[in-house]
Structures are given as structure tokens and as C-alpha cells.
Amino acid sequence: MVAGLVVIAQATGNIGSAYAETKIPVPKARPVLTKIPVPRPRPTADKIKAEKKKAEKAEKMSAEELTCRSKLRRAGVKFKPVKPIHGKGGCGIKHPISITGLPGGTKLSGKTVVACATGLALSDWTTKSVVPAAKKYLKKELTGIDQYATYDCRSRNSQSGTKLSEHAKGNAIDIGRFHLAGGDKLEVGSVKGKAQKKFMKSIRDAACSYFTTVLGPGSDIFHNDHFHFDIAKRRRGYRYCR
Numbered sequence: 001m002v003a004g005l006v007v008i009a010q011a012t013g014n015i016g017s018a019y020a021e022t023k024i025p026v027p028k029a030r031p032v033l034t035k036i037p038v039p040r041p042r043p044t045a046d047k048i049k050a051e052k053k054k055a056e057k058a059e060k061m062s063a064e065e066l067t068c069r070s071k072l073r074r075a076g077v078k079f080k081p082v083k084p085i086h087g088k089g090g091c092g093i094k095h096p097i098s099i100t101g102l103p104g105g106t107k108l109s110g111k112t113v114v115a116c117a118t119g120l121a122l123s124d125w126t127t128k129s130v131v132p133a134a135k136k137y138l139k140k141e142l143t144g145i146d147q148y149a150t151y152d153c154r155s156r157n158s159q160s161g162t163k164l165s166e167h168a169k170g171n172a173i174d175i176g177r178f179h180l181a182g183g184d185k186l187e188v189g190s191v192k193g194k195a196q197k198k199f200m201k202s203i204r205d206a207a208c209s210y211f212t213t214v215l216g217p218g219s220d221i222f223h224n225d226h227f228h229f230d231i232a233k234r235r236r237g238y239r240y241c242r
């Protein structure tokens with residue numbers, strides 16, 4: 001029994017050392033499979049040409065647009081270009097601008113996004129009519145103008161079934177209030193006294209020289225608290241001011 005146990009012990013020892021000495025073969029590292037990028041199919045020459053033309057057309061400003069912008073800068077209007085607006089159903093502005101200030105430091109409230117020509121008409125009307133009229137009739141400096149609406153993708157007077165509004169093309173602006181030095185405010189919809197009446201009549205009449213549509217209190221039920229001005233183009237240069 002004892003001898004048998006020794007044999008087993010020896011045998012076990014031998015087995016152990018035999019295993020320790022045998023080198024277990026380590027598998028060779030496989031080469032890493034790098035992904036070779038497959039080139040995308042190249043667009044055809046015609047496609048490249050068409051896309052280039054499209055981009056140029058979208059970015060290129062007409063000479064008229066460039067002239068308008070330089071006039072705005074010279075007038076002292078503070079503005080910045082805005083990305084083209086492509087709205088539904090004909091809404092949109094090809095080269096919109098956002099006006100943040102009018103000449104002579106006159107403030108303009110709200111987000112004023114319009115086409116350049118609308119901004120130029122507003123600027124001219126402000127400096128040539130509103131500023132002098134405020135001095136003449138109200139004996140005050142004009143400090144600010146509050147607009148009630150500029151770009152808006154909607155139908156005329158927001159009535160269904162009517163034509164697209166000039167607001168939807170960046171051609172219109174609604175003016176509701178004037179601010180004067182000293183903190184006085186003048187609402188288009190609530191004029192008090194002779195001087196204020198004269199001021200409002202003067203600037204409303206003058207607006208027809210800069211805009212092609214002038215509406216306001218008394219025109220219809222939609223314009224009792226603001227002036228609507230736009231630069232709609234009509235046959236034979238017809239203007240609609242009432």
C-alpha cells in the first residue's frame with residue numbers, strides 16, 4: 001500500500017514538471033484588417049456644373065440689390081444680412097436684411113426683417129419726413145419708431161381667400177408708435193390735439209412718396225392702430241394711398 005502511494009506521488013510530480021516545461025504555442029497575432037475606404041461615385045461633370053450654377057444663382061446679388069445696400073450704409077441705417085427665406089406658397093425674401101437702427105440714432109423696435117428696398121423707403125421716410133415733422137409740429141426730436149409687423153408669411157389682412165400679403169415678400173412694414181425726446185409716445189391709433197394731428201397727416205401724406213401703398217386709421221377696419229406701408233409694384237407705377 002505504502003509503495004503504491006509513493007509511486008503515485010512520483011508519478012504526479014513527473015506529470016507536473018512535464019506540463020511546466022512544455023511551451024504552449026501562442027497563436028500568432030493576426031494582421032489587423034484595416035478598412036480601405038471605398039471611393040464614392042464621383043458626380044458627373046454635368047451635375048457639378050448644374051450645382052455650381054445653382055449656388056451662384058442663389059448667392060449672387062443683383063446690381064440693384066448691391067446699390068440698395070450701399071445706399072442704406074451711406075444713410076446710416078444699421079442692418080445685417082439674413083439667410084434667404086424660402087417660405088411656403090410664394091412667401092419669402094431672396095436677400096433679406098435685419099434692420100437694428102435707423103439714421104441719426106433713431107431706434108427701431110422689434111425684429112425688422114425686410115427686403116432692402118423696404119428698408120431704404122423706411123429710412124428715407126424717417127429722415128426726410130418724420131424727423132423734420134416732429135421738430136416742426138411737436139417741437140421734439142424723434143428718438144424711436146415701433147414697428148408692429150415686418151416679414152410674415154400670411155395672406156392680406158390675415159384673411160383667408162385673399163392674395164398673399166406684401167408682408168410675405170418682405171415688401172411691407174407696419175408702424176404703430178413714435179417715441180420723442182423726453183419720453184413722450186405717440187400712438188398712430190390715438191392722436192390727440194391739433195399738433196399731433198398735423199404731424200400724423202404730414203408723415204402719412206409724405207409716405208406715399210417713398211412707398212406705393214399707404215394705409216392707416218380710416219382706410220379700413222384692419223388699419224385703425226397702425227400705418228401699413230409697402231412697395232408693391234403696380235402697372236404704370238400706380239400708388240394706393242388712402
Ligand SMILES: [Zn+2]
Pocket residue numbers: 149167172173174227228229
Ligand atoms: Zn401691414
